[in-house]
Each structure stands twice: as C-alpha cells, then as structure tokens.
Amino acid sequence: MQANVGSIDRAIRIVAGAGLIAATLFGVIGAWGWIGVIPLATGLFRFCPVYLPLGLSTCRLNR
Template sequence: MKTNVGSIDRIVRIVAGAALIAASLLDLIGPWGWIGVIPLATGIFRFCPVYLPFGFNTCSVKK
C-alpha cells in the first residue's frame, strides 16, 4: 500500500476525525460523529482509497 496522504493532510484528518468522535461521545452531534473513524484511519495509515481513481497525492515528491 503506497502512501498518498501528506503531512498537513494527515494532521487535518486525524484532528477532524478525533473531534467528530469526541463530539459524538459527548452527545453533541449524535451517532453521525462516528463517521470520524474514516478520516482518523486514513490519517493514521497515510492512505486514502478515494484518492486512487482521481490520481491525487498530497505527499511531497521524493528525489
């Protein structure tokens, strides 16, 4: 599995995912907050399957 999620993208995904899960646990937004598992997982594993068909890659280019 090749990484396609860069540093800034990774941080944003992890923070947003954790915030959604926390809001759900605190009953601020209901069970829909568990959708935060998806950005959290893609941030942790540095791979987003949605990027593949579009050819997106937010990782820096290695020389």
C-alpha cells in the same frame, strides 16, 4: 499500499476525525459523528483509497 496522504492533510484528517468522535461521545452530535473514524483511519495509515482513482497525492514523496 503506498502513502498518498501528506503531512498537513494527515494532521487535518486526524484532528477532524478525533473531534467528530469526541463530539459523539460527549453527546454534542448524534451517531453521525462516528463517520470520524474514516478520516482518522486515513490519517493514521497515510492512505486514502478515494485518491487512487482520482490520481491524487498530497504526499511529497509520490509526486
């Protein structure tokens, strides 16, 4: 698994994912907020499986 998520992309994913999960825990939004686990995980692991078939990479090392 080669990293394909860059620094800015990673920060946005982690903040958005954590925000969605927090909103769910505080009752602001419904159970759909648990979808935040996906961007949180892809940000933490620096790998997005959707980028593979599209040939995308926001990581400077892989360009």
